[in-house]
Amino acid sequence: MGKKMMRRIVSSFFSLVALVVMVFFLSRLTGDPAALFLPIDATQEMLDQFRELHGLNDPLIQQFGRYVWDVLQLDFGDSIRKARPAIDVVLESFTWTLQLALITIALVTALAITIGSVAAFRPAGLFDRFVSLVSLIGASAPDFWIAIVGIVVFSITFGWVPTSGTGTVWHWILPVAVLFIRPFGLILQVVRGSMLTAFGSAYVKTARAKGVGNRSIIFVHTLRNAMLPVITVIGDQAAAMLNGAVVVETIFGFPGVGKLMIDSILQRDFNVILAAIMVTALAIFVMNLLIDIAYTLLDPRLRT
Amino acid sequence: MAEHLLEVRNLSVQFHTAGGTVHAVRNINWHLDRGETLAILGESGSGKSVSASAIMNLIDMPPGEITSGEVIFAGKNLLAMSDDERRAINGKRIAMIFQDPLSHLNPVFTVGWQIIEVMRIHGIAPDAARARALDLLKRVGIPEPETAMRKYPHQFSGGQRQRLMIAMALALKPDIVIADEPTTALDVTVQAEVLALLGELQKETGLGLLLITHDLGVVADIADRVVVMNAGEIVETGTPDEVYHNPKHPYTRKLISAAPGRGEMHEPNATGEPLLKVENLCKSYGSFKVLKGVSFTLQPGETMAVVGESGSGKSTLARALLRLDEADSGHAYWKGRDLLKMPAKELYRLRRQMQMVFQDPTQSLNPRMTVYQLISEAWVIHPEILPKPQWRPRVEELLTQVGLSPAHAERYPHQFSGGQRQRIAIARALALRPELIVCDEAVSALDVSIQAQVIALLDKLRRELGIAFIFIAHDLPVVRDFADHVMVMQAGECVEIGTVRQIFENPQRDYTRRLLDAGLDPDPRVQAARRMPKVQAGLEVG
Numbered sequence: 001m002g003k004k005m006m007r008r009i010v011s012s013f014f015s016l017v018a019l020v021v022m023v024f025f026l027s028r029l030t031g032d033p034a035a036l037f038l039p040i041d042a043t044q045e046m047l048d049q050f051r052e053l054h055g056l057n058d059p060l061i062q063q064f065g066r067y068v069w070d071v072l073q074l075d076f077g078d079s080i081r082k083a084r085p086a087i088d089v090v091l092e093s094f095t096w097t098l099q100l101a102l103i104t105i106a107l108v109t110a111l112a113i114t115i116g117s118v119a120a121f122r123p124a125g126l127f128d129r130f131v132s133l134v135s136l137i138g139a140s141a142p143d144f145w146i147a148i149v150g151i152v153v154f155s156i157t158f159g160w161v162p163t164s165g166t167g168t169v170w171h172w173i174l175p176v177a178v179l180f181i182r183p184f185g186l187i188l189q190v191v192r193g194s195m196l197t198a199f200g201s202a203y204v205k206t207a208r209a210k211g212v213g214n215r216s217i218i219f220v221h222t223l224r225n226a227m228l229p230v231i232t233v234i235g236d237q238a239a240a241m242l243n244g245a246v247v248v249e250t251i252f253g254f255p256g257v258g259k260l261m262i263d264s265i266l267q268r269d270f271n272v273i274l275a276a277i278m279v280t281a282l283a284i285f286v287m288n289l290l291i292d293i294a295y296t297l298l299d300p301r302l303r304t
Numbered sequence: 305m306a307e308h309l310l311e312v313r314n315l316s317v318q319f320h321t322a323g324g325t326v327h328a329v330r331n332i333n334w335h336l337d338r339g340e341t342l343a344i345l346g347e348s349g350s351g352k353s354v355s356a357s358a359i360m361n362l363i364d365m366p367p368g369e370i371t372s373g374e375v376i377f378a379g380k381n382l383l384a385m386s387d388d389e390r391r392a393i394n395g396k397r398i399a400m401i402f403q404d405p406l407s408h409l410n411p412v413f414t415v416g417w418q419i420i421e422v423m424r425i426h427g428i429a430p431d432a433a434r435a436r437a438l439d440l441l442k443r444v445g446i447p448e449p450e451t452a453m454r455k456y457p458h459q460f461s462g463g464q465r466q467r468l469m470i471a472m473a474l475a476l477k478p479d480i481v482i483a484d485e486p487t488t489a490l491d492v493t494v495q496a497e498v499l500a501l502l503g504e505l506q507k508e509t510g511l512g513l514l515l516i517t518h519d520l521g522v523v524a525d526i527a528d529r530v531v532v533m534n535a536g537e538i539v540e541t542g543t544p545d546e547v548y549h550n551p552k553h554p555y556t557r558k559l560i561s562a563a564p565g566r567g568e569m570h571e572p573n574a575t576g577e578p579l580l581k582v583e584n585l586c587k588s589y590g591s592f593k594v595l596k597g598v599s600f601t602l603q604p605g606e607t608m609a610v611v612g613e614s615g616s617g618k619s620t621l622a623r624a625l626l627r628l629d630e631a632d633s634g635h636a637y638w639k640g641r642d643l644l645k646m647p648a649k650e651l652y653r654l655r656r657q658m659q660m661v662f663q664d665p666t667q668s669l670n671p672r673m674t675v676y677q678l679i680s681e682a683w684v685i686h687p688e689i690l691p692k693p694q695w696r697p698r699v700e701e702l703l704t705q706v707g708l709s710p711a712h713a714e715r716y717p718h719q720f721s722g723g724q725r726q727r728i729a730i731a732r733a734l735a736l737r738p739e740l741i742v743c744d745e746a747v748s749a750l751d752v753s754i755q756a757q758v759i760a761l762l763d764k765l766r767r768e769l770g771i772a773f774i775f776i777a778h779d780l781p782v783v784r785d786f787a788d789h790v791m792v793m794q795a796g797e798c799v800e801i802g803t804v805r806q807i808f809e810n811p812q813r814d815y816t817r818r819l820l821d822a823g824l825d826p827d828p829r830v831q832a833a834r835r836m837p838k839v840q841a842g843l844e845v846g
Contacts, residue, residue: 202407209360210395210422210472224412299412300456 008292012285016278023277024067027270028060036268037080067274076275081264086271090257090279096166097249097256098283101241103172104179109234112184116191117218117226123196131188138185147178147251164253175252179245183237190233191226198222227298235291239284307379308335309512310359310398310480315373317354320366328354329536331372336480341506341513343527343544345520347559347751348722351536352516356482358383360400361390377480396426399473403485405465409457416453419472426476433475440471444501462614463494467501474505481506482514487522491613491778492822499526518751520563521824524548524831532556544828562756563826565781569805572788574603577639579739579772580625585634587617587624594620596796597634600789604739605766607773609787609804611780611819617796618776622742625774626658627651656686659733663745665725669717675703675728676713682735689736702731706761723754730761734769742774747782759786780823784808792816 034050076086119128155163246258264272317328329351336342346352357363374381402408423433441449444467487495532540539553551557580602587595594617624631662668680695700710706727747755790807792799800813825831
């Protein structure tokens with residue numbers, strides 16, 4: 001198990017290196033940073049000054065070397081717009097995103113697994129049909145639409161929750177709710193399918209023949225077996241959220257990393273973009289490692 | 305009349321499926337007494353497992369429906385009880401063991417947990433349950449019980465897993481144990497051990513054993529009485545001896561005559577240029593040596609059977625010869641040319657001369673292709689063999705040749721029975737006019753009567769078309785009837801090789817003898833004679 005993890009960590013490290021290379025050169029491909037950053041009517045003098053200041057006159061490879069050296073020391077340079085270290089700006093937003101993602105995923109996981117398992121126990125029963133319908137709608141509804149409808153109904157009409165921003169617990173309700181719906185629908189479908197397969201397995205027959213009760217059959221005997229595909233999907237969904245829930249964060253004015261990236265791209269704040277990509281990539285890499293660990297914990301057959 | 309331990313009266317069960325209502329069993333009656341072994345014998349679809357499922361409350365309703373009957377246990381009708389009452393009986397007073405212990409044990413829990421669980425749910429304290437589990441593991445012959453408790457099912461061998469299931473079933477000293485094909489997935493030598501263990505445990509505890517099986521040999525080995533089922537009905541009941549030597553019903557007679565192992569043995573006499581000459585074939589997966597230098601020669605039109613227990617390297621040998629897996633070293637000369645060193649292009653042409661038929665036709669036939677597409681696909685790949693206008697007549701000819709009808713060409717595999725599917729797989733192999741067909745357990749998954757038909761078909765093809773076979777099997781009686789030569793394999797090595805008569809009548813090696821002795825004879829008298837030394841040997845080991 002330890003060996004497998006080490007291999008995973010090493011190969012992920014190489015992916016991160018490749019990512020650094022790609023991000024740096026791709027961002028340079030979009031054009032001359034000085035021209036992109038400064039206003040369109042900037043004078044030649046201003047351009048030269050900007051280039052001198054940010055070392056843009058050096059050969060590209062030298063710039064890259066300097067960039068890598070800095071990244072290794074966790075120095076992503078300053079945010080050009082905010083005049084503070086880019087990494088600080090990113091980590092601040094990322095903390096918000098992380099909280100949002102963790103709360104949402106925890107809720108999704110708990111509810112989707114419980115409801116999906118119970119629904120699968122009596123397939124095509126009333127509860128199952130209702131749940132399948134709701135989850136299908138949830139999985140297919142576009143989040144920008146749900147977000148806007150949510151604001152119109154709950155913030156404007158009823159005035160129960162604020163429309164946007166952060167500050168109180170109430171500010172979290174709409175973003176979490178909107179972010180919740182799609183992964184919930186999706187994961188519930190996966191749980192249901194996986195549990196259906198598990199209920200058909202031979203070991204369930206053995207459990208019945210032993211006199212095991214229904215609750216224990218669902219939540220002890222089958223659930224752990226059915227979790228492997230579910231964990232993969234949960235990991236995917238969590239990774240997508242860690243990337244920044246761009247739409248939700250933008251609509252609700254939520255200061256997360258998704259919104260930060262969009263803003264930085266519009267403002268050509270390259271250092272922030274690079275830092276944000278590295279931080280989210282690292283987070284996704286940690287996520288995948290956690291999923292691997294969860295896999296081996298759940299299934300003893302993967303431990304050898 | 306004294307009360308029976310368990311009595312099934314007038315039981316009828318239906319299944320409502322998309323294709324209509326299936327009568328799984330109709331008005332069946334049987335009973336089981338204390339200390340007795342009752343075998344329910346039948347082929348797939350005979351309904352032999354249905355009454356056991358009804359007893360254990362394992363029939364899913366819907367689609368299942370119990371339309372009539374009662375199951376009397378301890379003076380009460382099980383079918384009239386609540387689910388809670390039945391759960392209290394399941395595992396405690398009536399326990400069950402199943403065919404494939406790997407899939408019937410939960411893969412993610414330790415075996416200790418699983419054995420203790422059955423006692424915990426029926427109200428035994430944790431410490432007592434643990435102590436009993438250890439005792440049970442010791443009793444069923446699991447080495448190092450303390451360590452074994454913490455292991456998972458996949459860490460045991462097939463035979464050990466079945467012992468674990470037996471331990472679990474016996475945990476609460478049940479009155480009745482139902483064993484549904486308990487040894488079908490096991491090697492012959494392991495099967496003999498497990499049956500012996502079941503017999504001993506029954507003597508110790510006096511439980512009633514209900515054994516569901518398709519195997520006349522198992523019936524001959526341990527049953528006191530046998531119930532023969534066909535198409536949902538009981539056709540005959542009696543002692544194994546009566547039923548075997550004096551069958552009254554035509555179906556029983558057919559079943560008994562289909563049992564392999566009593567035909568004329570082949571006397572191969574071919575000489576000359578061999579079709580295939582294998583020398584010193586080796587193959588490893590990592591550090592595990594699967595094949596340790598296997599050599600043999602095969603003449604055109606002859607059949608070489610490869611027998612051995614699971615893990616002996618039989619299938620790897622076939623895969624290496626067809627180059628589905630690359631061998632590490634050795635030679636395999638196909639008409640003098642080493643096919644292991646052949647370049648891809650030449651191998652591609654050679655492939656059509658060597659075809660393979662697999663064990664499970666359900667998996668080896670693409671479910672989305674019609675029979676016509678399945679068979680003609682070979683000509684799509686090798687277009688030089690047959691011009692397209694002739695495809696249709698040739699498919700129809702092949703279907704006729706394997707005993708199907710030309711009208712079957714447009715159907716899909718799921719519309720056929722298992723035996724018919726295997727015929728389709730054979731027709732597909734024949735499409736390329738091969739000189740060698742490798743059959744990997746090609747008849748093992750089939751019912752005895754179907755098996756006999758497929759073997760007869762292969763024999764006909766061999767005679768008419770002069771096809772050579774490499775016939776991989778674990779079932780020795782079938783091999784005895786079909787093969788010219790036999791190679792016995794153990795742990796990647798060829799233990800013994802010879803003509804079928806040499807191997808079966810005058811085996812030279814201990815392992816070959818053990819393998820032959822472990823086989824069960826369908827005749828109860830023969831089997832009883834065979835059993836005595838085995839039981840003594842078992843006592844020495846135990």
